[in-house]
Amino acid sequence: MEMVLQQRAAGGGCRLGPRPAASTAPSAKQEQEQEEVKEAAAGPDAELRRGPWTVDEDLTLINYIAEHGEGRWNALARAAGLNRTGKSCRLRWLNYLRPDVKRGDFTADEQLLILDLHSRWGNRWSKIASHLPGRTDNEIKNYWRTRVQKHAKQLNCDVNSARFKDAMRFLWMPRLAERAAAAQSSSSSAAPAASLRQQAISGDGHGLGGSALMTMTNGADRSPSSVVTTTSSPCSSRTSSGSTATVNNDDYYKAAAPAGGGDDWAAIQRDQEFWSTASNLQQLAAGGDDQQLLFPLADLPMMQDLSGWVQGFSEGAAPETHQLWSLDDIWRMH
DNA sequence: AAGGGCACCAACCGCTGTGAT
DNA sequence: GATCACAGCGGTTGGTGCCCT
Structure with a gap:
């Protein structure tokens, strides 16, 4: 387990620290809400962690969920002592730590299913993912964007x-x-x-x-x-x-x-x-x-x-x- | 061997939907 | 009905590592 987590935590990249300002500036209300979330989750003096999850954080989350179950993510993040937003915890669990998450390349079967379902439902990633056991919406979305859209571009046509x-x-x-x-x-x-x-x-x-x-x-x-x-x-x-x-x-x-x-x-x-x-x-x-x-x-x-x-x-x-x-x-x- | 380009993918963001109060 | 909190969704970003020159 430890080794798996080590590999997972080390794998893949992401930004550290605050992301650049979005193209559309958040409203004052939104900024205030975000501040409140931060303070509620970690106290006024603590800075919420962002970026890659550490092995310790993963283990903390896994152990907490094993004992108390999932859901109520903001409360879970606080109770587990994770200096993360509930959102971040939920995403980490659903997309990565959940035991039934299937990893590795999509099989031809899965690819076929993705193409078929996308032709019906468009970018309804979550809905599509629900038909592929063990696959997450994020994974399918990434697959679509990196593989499918790339080839549409090479054909000089829109993916839709x-x-x-x-x-x-x-x-x-x-x-x-x-x-x-x-x-x-x-x-x-x-x-x-x-x-x-x-x-x-x-x-x-x-x-x-x-x-x-x-x-x-x-x-x-x-x-x-x-x-x-x-x-x-x-x-x-x-x-x-x-x-x-x-x-x-x-x-x-x-x-x-x-x-x-x-x-x-x-x-x-x-x-x-x-x-x-x-x-x-x-x-x-x-x-x-x-x-x-x-x-x-x-x-x-x-x-x-x-x-x-x-x-x-x-x-x-x-x-x-x-x-x-x-x-x-x-x-x-x- | 070096470094530039690119694909991959984890994790973020903003927004919306929903249920509780 | 209004407000709030939370869950969830889809879009986007950027670090890592591989591949090619």
């Missing part, structure tokens, strides 16, 4: 844009689903979603016939903005425009294949051609001028089969008519 959402739905999420399924097949301790995904991919009991049929739906209204079915062998699917598209998993997975495993985004992002393709297809779908494309579409390795897929990159597409599977559907089947 339809373009980026389409890229997530059609490129990243199917890929994650497949990786999660692969991970599931090599693991005996499977999450329910993983086992369901495996069923979906193997077509077990759902008439999928060996295809990884996965359609991501659009936001709160749950209506698909467009449809792509992915298969391990070419198959046809009807697009929002009514044309038939054949999207071969092997093609775009090949294009996005990780050089050596690791982070999915990193793997996809490494392949500049892949992103350029997505970017160009988006421009084409939006009626962009072919002359503006980064390179001739005819040269793209995926172009033969993507005429329909391009339509998927347009906004406001009509709902699909054939069978759609969302994560919800898969979840329910379990």
Whole structure:
């Protein structure tokens, strides 16, 4: 325990001392409230501690909560003798010290879930976190900001844009689903979603016939903005425009294949051609001028089969008519 | 080896919601 | 209904450490 705490206390950085003035100056009332909180928590002569938690502080908090339980954080901070605000104690406990906090990289399953839930609820980190046992809202938020937003930036689009959402739905999420399924097949301790995904991919009991049929739906209204079915062998699917598209998993997975495993985004992002393709297809779908494309579409390795897929990159597409599977559907089947 | 740049993430802040008085 | 205290949420910051040149 001591060693773990030592590592945790030593890990990660944060500022020490007072932070710089905020861009919006606090009101006199707010300043007074803050002073009162300080004095109430530590007495008029004591300066509240800020910044990284020490091992001693962690142990004090853990022991106090083990004995008295959590809640009433300001009172807890005082009673435990911690020279911290209740807020700080609560955050430290919930995001770090709680025994069920899961640490380490997000699994493909978890990433998939985050993407799906964020597409529905937006930046409702706490709500999203409630669906990922052991993960904190802070962790998910950090993940989103450091990984997802970074790649939106690299695509020169906003993370909330339809373009980026389409890229997530059609490129990243199917890929994650497949990786999660692969991970599931090599693991005996499977999450329910993983086992369901495996069923979906193997077509077990759902008439999928060996295809990884996965359609991501659009936001709160749950209506698909467009449809792509992915298969391990070419198959046809009807697009929002009514044309038939054949999207071969092997093609775009090949294009996005990780050089050596690791982070999915990193793997996809490494392949500049892949992103350029997505970017160009988006421009084409939006009626962009072919002359503006980064390179001739005819040269793209995926172009033969993507005429329909391009339509998927347009906004406001009509709902699909054939069978759609969302994560919800898969979840329910379990 | 040095140092500059960047990703990561713990911890902060302001604000809002909620329940008690 | 008004006020207060507290809990909780989402946005932001900046130190640490890794990676690249």
